[in-house]
Amino acid sequence: MGGLMPLFVHSSVGQLLLFALVVGFGVGIATTVLPSLSARFFRGEQLAALMGLVLAVQDGSSMLVLALGGVLAKGGWLHNYWLYFLALPALVLVIFMVPGVGAVEEESEKAVRSEASSSKKSGQCWWATISCILIGFLSIFLVAVLYNKLAVYIAKYGLGGTSAAGVALMFNTGSSVVIGLSINGIKRVCQQWTIPVAFLLMALGALLFLTTRSFPLVCLSAFLIGSGSAINMATCPYYLSNLTEHKRYPLVMGVFSATTSLGFTASTWVFKAFSTVFGLDPVTGSFMGMLIIALLAAVILLLVRFQSCVESRFIER
Secondary structure, rough: OOOHHHOOOOOOHHHHHHHHHHHHHOOOOOOOOHHHHHHHHHOOOHHHHHHHHHHHHHHHHHHHHHHHHHHHOOOOOOHHHHHHHHHHHHHHHHHHHOOOOOOOOOOOOHOOOHOOOHHHHHOOOOHHHHHHHHHHHHHHHHHHHHHHHHHHHHHOOOOOOOOOOHHHHHHHHHHHHHHHHHHHHHHHHHHHHHHHHHHHHHHHHHHHHHOOOHHHHHHHHHHHHHHHHHHHOOOHHHHHHHHHHOOOOHHHHHHHHHHHHHHHHHHHHHHHHHHHHHOHHHHHHHHHHHHHHHHHHHHHHHHHHHHHHHHHHOOOO
């Protein structure tokens, strides 16, 4: 309902911010509960594939909604808020199709995992849990550069009109659809190097932004950066479902979602400070910072064999 309220009450920016806050609470709850429900009913590769499919549907539908929003906004900015009526059929689907169970299994952990496995997790996997949350943070922290700087980049180098940034961002969002639908195949090919490869894709995208001045390559770069982020955002929740007890998974996913949101918010300020310190313009500094951080993350994860350690110790086969 918070998304629909601006249609009727919109006399100040404060009101709009309040309703946006309400919508944010709803999105946050859904973001936390959905992977928890998925882990409640699925395991192993089925769970990984489902999380990838959820990511694909989320970002694919966001592309559709953005396009619809542009059409509606031609009649006035308020018409954008009619899109929130889409939540009503979704609510009906949830009421009638989502099983009437909790996101957490009520039975003992022994019904799913051995007592020794649970003990091992509680005592040893804290480092892996924190690492997955940090990987999620970095993924969104880096991809936020596109949303903050892409339009400025295109205007700076005369690569297109006002709609060019939107087209390039469609490639970024569309990459999530491709990755989400093929995540298990990507994992089979990359194996324990999947997450380092994801950061290398982001580094390659940043490098192309720094060294080329072609709109088709801008779209390719946006696709590569989005692909790297999507791989991590499909992989980390799956790992977290194996690293935490079922009763704690919703809490862990809440922390994961909050941390990734913080990454998006912090990105602008951190890269602005980075550019100022090294005397770079904000666009060049942001993409250079992305390149350095993505490369460092890839190298560190390769050297410590992060995925190999996590999968051999904690992932169910």
